[in-house]
Amino acid sequence: xxxxxxxxxxxxxxxxxxxxxxxxxxxxxCGKTLVDYSFAQQAKSCGMAMEATQTPKETPATCSIxxxxxxxxxxxxxxxxxxKNNSKLQLDQQVFxxxxxxxxxxxxxxxxxxxxxxxxxxxxxxxxxxxxxDETFLI
Numbered sequence: 001x002x003x004x005x006x007x008x009x010x011x012x013x014x015x016x017x018x019x020x021x022x023x024x025x026x027x028x029x030c031g032k033t034l035v036d037y038s039f040a041q042q043a044k045s046c047g048m049a050m051e052a053t054q055t056p057k058e059t060p061a062t063c064s065i066x067x068x069x070x071x072x073x074x075x076x077x078x079x080x081x082x083x084k085n086n087s088k089l090q091l092d093q094q095v096f097x098x099x100x101x102x103x104x105x106x107x108x109x110x111x112x113x114x115x116x117x118x119x120x121x122x123x124x125x126x127x128x129x130x131x132x133x134d135e136t137f138l139i
Contacts, residue, residue: 002107002108005107005108006108009104019080020080021080022077022078022079022080023039023077023078024039024075024076024077024078025037025038025039025075025076025077026038026039026041026042026043026073026074026075027043027073027074027075027076028043028044028045028046028071028072028073028074029071029072029073029074030046030048030070030071031070031071035071042073043073045071046071048069048070048071
């Protein structure tokens with residue numbers, strides 16, 4: 001049962017850690033195919049990037065043609081904005097946290113000594129020898 005409590009405590013700690021953190025995923029698509037993704041930085045390009053604007057040779061200043069590239073970049077971000085830092089605890093909250101920590105630590109403490117309740121008591125005195133009275137002997 002204690003192993004179950006330890007596993008549950010570790011899972012809840014990871015749940016709190018990941019629910020209050022922010023992360024970003026950057027992805028690079030070539031057409032509809034995912035080419036690269038990255039969690040820490042911008043995803044690498046596939047090398048097929050085209051120029052955004054091309055001007056024809058006949059009218060360089062008046063007309064521009066834009067050609068759409070086949071590659072796209074997507075970025076998915078998750079930010080935690082509603083986490084508040086309330087460092088001032090009231091007295092009843094401090095008592096609750098202190099008692100919770102104390103009981104939590106006591107939950108995982110292993111007792112090294114074994115308690116024997118009859119250690120200080122002597123066995124009862126035998127008034128009659130029952131084996132002789134019942135005449136039961138081992139042969």
